[in-house]
Amino acid sequence: MSDSLIRPRPRRQCCALLFGVGLVFLVIYVITVSSPSTILFRSFSSFNSSSVRTPSVGLHREYDVWPPFAVQLISHTWFKKACIVKGEFSISGIPDVLASWAATENPDCKILYNKFTAIYTVEKRVGSVKIPDTFQSQVKAWLGNKDDLYQELFHQNIIHILNMYTRETTVFNPLRDKRPVTKPKESEEDYLERITKESALSCDFCKYTNFTAEHDFGRVESKLSFSASNIFKLDRLHAVITIKDHDPVNWSYEQYMDMMHTTLVWLRKAFTHEPSAIYPAIIWDLLPKSGSSQLHPHNQVFLSPNRYQGMVETWRRAGQDYFSDLHSNYFTDLITLYSALGLAVQFKSAVALASLTPRKDNEVVIIAPEADDDFFQLIYYVLRAFMDDLKKYSFSLGGGFPPMESSAQAGRLPAFVRIITRGVMTEIRTDISALELFTATNVNIDPYKVVQVIKDSVKKRAPRP
Ligand SMILES: *[C@@H]1O[C@H](CO)[C@@H](O)[C@H](O)[C@H]1NC(C)=O
Numbered sequence: 001m002s003d004s005l006i007r008p009r010p011r012r013q014c015c016a017l018l019f020g021v022g023l024v025f026l027v028i029y030v031i032t033v034s035s036p037s038t039i040l041f042r043s044f045s046s047f048n049s050s051s052v053r054t055p056s057v058g059l060h061r062e063y064d065v066w067p068p069f070a071v072q073l074i075s076h077t078w079f080k081k082a083c084i085v086k087g088e089f090s091i092s093g094i095p096d097v098l099a100s101w102a103a104t105e106n107p108d109c110k111i112l113y114n115k116f117t118a119i120y121t122v123e124k125r126v127g128s129v130k131i132p133d134t135f136q137s138q139v140k141a142w143l144g145n146k147d148d149l150y151q152e153l154f155h156q157n158i159i160h161i162l163n164m165y166t167r168e169t170t171v172f173n174p175l176r177d178k179r180p181v182t183k184p185k186e187s188e189e190d191y192l193e194r195i196t197k198e199s200a201l202s203c204d205f206c207k208y209t210n211f212t213a214e215h216d217f218g219r220v221e222s223k224l225s226f227s228a229s230n231i232f233k234l235d236r237l238h239a240v241i242t243i244k245d246h247d248p249v250n251w252s253y254e255q256y257m258d259m260m261h262t263t264l265v266w267l268r269k270a271f272t273h274e275p276s277a278i279y280p281a282i283i284w285d286l287l288p289k290s291g292s293s294q295l296h297p298h299n300q301v302f303l304s305p306n307r308y309q310g311m312v313e314t315w316r317r318a319g320q321d322y323f324s325d326l327h328s329n330y331f332t333d334l335i336t337l338y339s340a341l342g343l344a345v346q347f348k349s350a351v352a353l354a355s356l357t358p359r360k361d362n363e364v365v366i367i368a369p370e371a372d373d374d375f376f377q378l379i380y381y382v383l384r385a386f387m388d389d390l391k392k393y394s395f396s397l398g399g400g401f402p403p404m405e406s407s408a409q410a411g412r413l414p415a416f417v418r419i420i421t422r423g424v425m426t427e428i429r430t431d432i433s434a435l436e437l438f439t440a441t442n443v444n445i446d447p448y449k450v451v452q453v454i455k456d457s458v459k460k461r462a463p464r465p
């Protein structure tokens, strides 16, 4: 490990400088040209994007070949002993852990520290409140009349964690997670049973041969699952992959793995028909709370030319920027750092990380060199843990797989998906607001709780036959 020297971002500072100078030129240019809209954009009209698959100019940045992705875990026990003198491994304790880590003399710990702080910025601020006497009993009731929780109101730990490469920020206030849960009028289980029954009566996916569309190159079908084309597409190659049975929650390991195999077969078939489309992305929303339009369990895949869709490309770009700065593989280092911190669970060649910058509750990131059985099995253990152990039935999942061409080594992503749980299904209020859409995500569940759930699930459910 000690040979991988850290160079603290000379390139980024230099880019910032160039960018500053460029901005000045741009401003001067805009002021001096008589008709800026035509002149400024003229160069873009001759840009033929279909002939340039990976543009290397401007905001597109280059696709470099990164060091190969590798799953390298570090023992959390070793890390605690070697690198951290004091500090508790919890979301509130992370700032103290970092302070202790910063003071380490051990060269391996220093390398890890420099990598961690290159990616993450952690800030803790303590918030307090002044509560009028007239309001006290109401506030106490919200906290289940627990005095220790009430006292915590006056020194609340607010933790901001920023990922400087993906530009994601999550704000944690663990006190919010300690509030007692109020029971909904209709239990989530009753609700689930009711909507499953109701929706089965008129489900198009249950009668898929008559009521789903196909791609020009036909349908992929197996014993337990099938593909269909979205009627209103979000890309030329946009498929729905569905388990044949209707029940959104009660599906087995065999059904799930069959659906994922059908997904891979569809991607391969789509790629054969359109070899320029090489970037696969996958999403899966379950139950209406997550935004899913059909109860019948189904994931969706996109196979795109030029680049991955949206956030997946943002993560790939994070890997590119990290490589430019540190000459290292971002995803390899992420796994190493999370394992050191005790936030990783390995299963064969795949790893699950309890995210420090979750998009929403309980985010787990699963990463593997390829979208293969190890990867899908670990995803299955996470999904079943959410549904069967936490009783969080509604989830959202999204991510990308490596490019379809094995020769596409430049900027090559490993397979990854991120999975979050969604709010209480019977609540009208959505769990995503302007915070998540436009500022920073608020999550109050400690990633150290999440990692325990995943550990327990793998222990309980693996190894599979
Ligand atoms: C773009 O480039 C391709 C390949 O060189 C060419 O076939 C196509 O006609 C070009 N399209 C335009 C709009 O210039």
Ligand SMILES: *[C@@H]1O[C@H](CO)[C@@H](O)[C@H](O)[C@H]1NC(C)=O
Pocket: 207, 210
């Ligand atoms: C599908 O359509 C055919 C032809 O109209 C019909 O015979 C069959 O019963 C339909 N199947 C379902 C499941 O609706």
Ligand SMILES: *[C@@H]1O[C@H](CO)[C@@H](O)[C@H](O)[C@H]1NC(C)=O
Pocket: 250
């Ligand atoms: C789940 O599905 C299995 C197999 O289809 C079935 O035997 C079982 O009764 C179902 N359980 C529930 C709770 O619906």
Ligand SMILES: [Zn+2]
Pocket: 200, 203, 204, 205, 206, 245, 246, 247, 296
């Ligand atoms: Zn159905």
